[in-house]
Amino acid sequence: MALDSPDVTDGELLGGGSRRVTGDGSGGPALMRSNGVKHLLLVVLAWIGIFLLVKLLQDSNPFRVTQLATMAYYLPAIAGLTVLTGVNGQISLGHGALMAVGAYTTSVLLQRQESLPFIVVVLASVATACVVGYLVGIAAARLHGPYLAGATLALAVGLPGLAVYFRDFLGGDQGLRVTPPSSPAWFESITGDLGRGYVTVLGWALALSALFFLSNLVNSRYGRQWRAVRDDEIAASLLGIDLGRARVLAFVVSAGCAGVGGSLLAVVTRLTAPLSFTIVLSLFLLTAIVLGGLGSLVGAVLGAALLTFLPTFLNNQALAAGLDNSQAANLAPVVFGLVLVLVMLLAPRGLVGTTRTAYYQRRARRSRSTGA
């Protein structure tokens, strides 16, 4: 039973080497096998790149720095969702609500325990998101297709309402204010004053950590189990995989990532309010994973970038072209829709998946023509 048939694009995450590990295992250089080291290197380099970018743009274009912070909170949530949907085959329309769980945990903790180190706050947010994810995951493991979509949709619609119901604790409609963590003295002595760029740099450190964690997890035993469950339940059970447990675990991991995203959203936005977590957020996350390519972490980065930069770009283009404000504001959803239709027609594996397939096909052709 081919668990990972060559025409399915998945399991290929940061870098292109993972196929050899997860696939048929037919060799490849030893270096390529050591994905952990390679991914770590990539993540550290990416973080240094972001840091330098923040330093560079800090004075000349501070708005870009805040946009990078926005991208940092989308990224972990999108990455977690793409693993859940692309690798494990479960769909979630409720990831916006899981982000809300992370965001509210962060806001409540920062409000009541100002002295807590931020990393503790983030870990607590991940933990609560995981608990909620676990509860949802138990239900989700029994549901399929549209029923699963419906159940998670209910989560997205219902959960933010709790903030209104427990308004004394969670702030009701007007939400909870958040004071973002400030840069520790030792860090500032190395980096200089980053201003609001500190949150960007911090956000990317966490977002990239989440990516690193996911990329290794997906290439581990768990990732292989998840793919097996996705591709053929019966075969997977025959192999001794507990279907329910594998699904719940995938949901918990994905929820934890949404928790990181939510936690970052709270400190970037400085306010956690139910209106920030409407169903539209969940659906935008879903759009991002489809555009990027299901199951691909590189696709998740691309999806996060599209969600962050495309609306502003389109709005400004539309205004420059002479549309009025209201028309310009409507342009972004229209273009997202059109791009989605085009991607599905022309590149059904998403932007990353399609590029990668084209690359493999060309390489295969080349090796056919030169070799045997």
Next chain:
Amino acid sequence: MRISRSRPGTMGIAALALGSLVLTACGSSGGGNSTTPDTPGASGTPGSSQSSAAKGRTAGNTDTTGISDTEIKLGTHQPLTGVAAPGYSNIAPGAKAYYDYVNDAGGVNGRKITLNIKDDTYNPTTTGQVVDELTLQDKVFAIAHGLGTPTHTAVIDQLNESKIPDLFVSSGALAWNQPEKYPYTFGWQPDYTVEGKIIGDYIKKNMPNAKVGLYLQGDDLGRDGAAGVKQFIASQIVSEQEYTSGNTNVAPQIGALQAAGADLIVGFNVPAYTALAVLTAQKLQYKPQYMFSSVAFDPQLVSGLLANFSKGAVSAEAGAGLLDGVSVTSYLPTVDKTDNPWIQLFDKVWKAKGDGKPLTNFGVYGMAEAYTVVQSIQAAGKDINRGNIISAIEQNGASFKGPWEAPFAYSADNHSGISGVGISQFKGGKIVQLEPVMTTGDGDTPITPAKVDPATPPASGIPE
């Protein structure tokens, strides 16, 4: 045995995602059928402390970002798409039309006023993003007319930390009036407690036997308003019902008010819930009188919503009939008063600079705010900067004359806005005044008749 593959097809997911975008677009400004969450109030203590060292909180700030010899750049965040767009999306175009009108006459001190309108979809996260764009990238001088309580709450700290004027928030929350904490922020419309107090006082004097049922949005809009009402008629209230924004079934609340024998419903809610309450009462054969706060009621919008919610069973005309006799607080002239000189002025401006559609009360609201901004810019003088415009409003704001029916309460210790409302009745398609405009403040400030002569607009239409 399940045989179906559990992996959702990519196409299926794409279809869902596409559906999402359609959903998003549905709420956009054109399709005015959605709810209109206004600006539920924020908690916060009114900042009317007896500070003496108030002068010069912003004095050292001589920042002139966004000001050139020929231009003053303003920015605003508004719901142009999404659930709050119907109605509210007409406010900023009204303001912009008025600025364009002023610019055609040469602007203020030779500077043209440009208003950069950004859509925040009524989502606080997006508000943060667009205000960053306005302040960091477009480098506007000030944020003007930012709309909504939760949305504006997301940016108020950052605007004040960056010392950027935050003029005339479009919301009646008490939170904007904290000059110690937020020296750069000013409210504009009467706050919800002021409205509640004036309604309570009116009922006590004119309807002492009414059994009052409160119909409240379950947030600070409802709570601040109810607090004001209860100062006067706590003993007349027979029932108090809250609804949660987003839940469109208000039969339990209206049923409870009916069961308690309430014959006068006082509502602090958003326009969509006005329509729902009236429709639900009609279904229950319940015929109370209604009195709504200003944010709850606009005849055009609510009768449209009635037609919409009843799926055509109630036409827009019949809807207007259902609303006949409803009382409402107001502080601006309405578009049906075609003989009011302000409405004539704004109609002229809108015909020249608007989008060709008829002028709405929301457009009037936007123009009245823009009129206040122009007065503030004039008061700051030729050498306007981010510091002196604040002190100019604190010193001169209370004497600004304009279409508002009660004066502003602005001073160094008070950033709260219009200090009172009148009570009117919607009757035969017109809004008729029941009680002249009264003014008050928060807490136990007494209620007094407004001492203003009705201002008439200057001939040029531009404040002098």
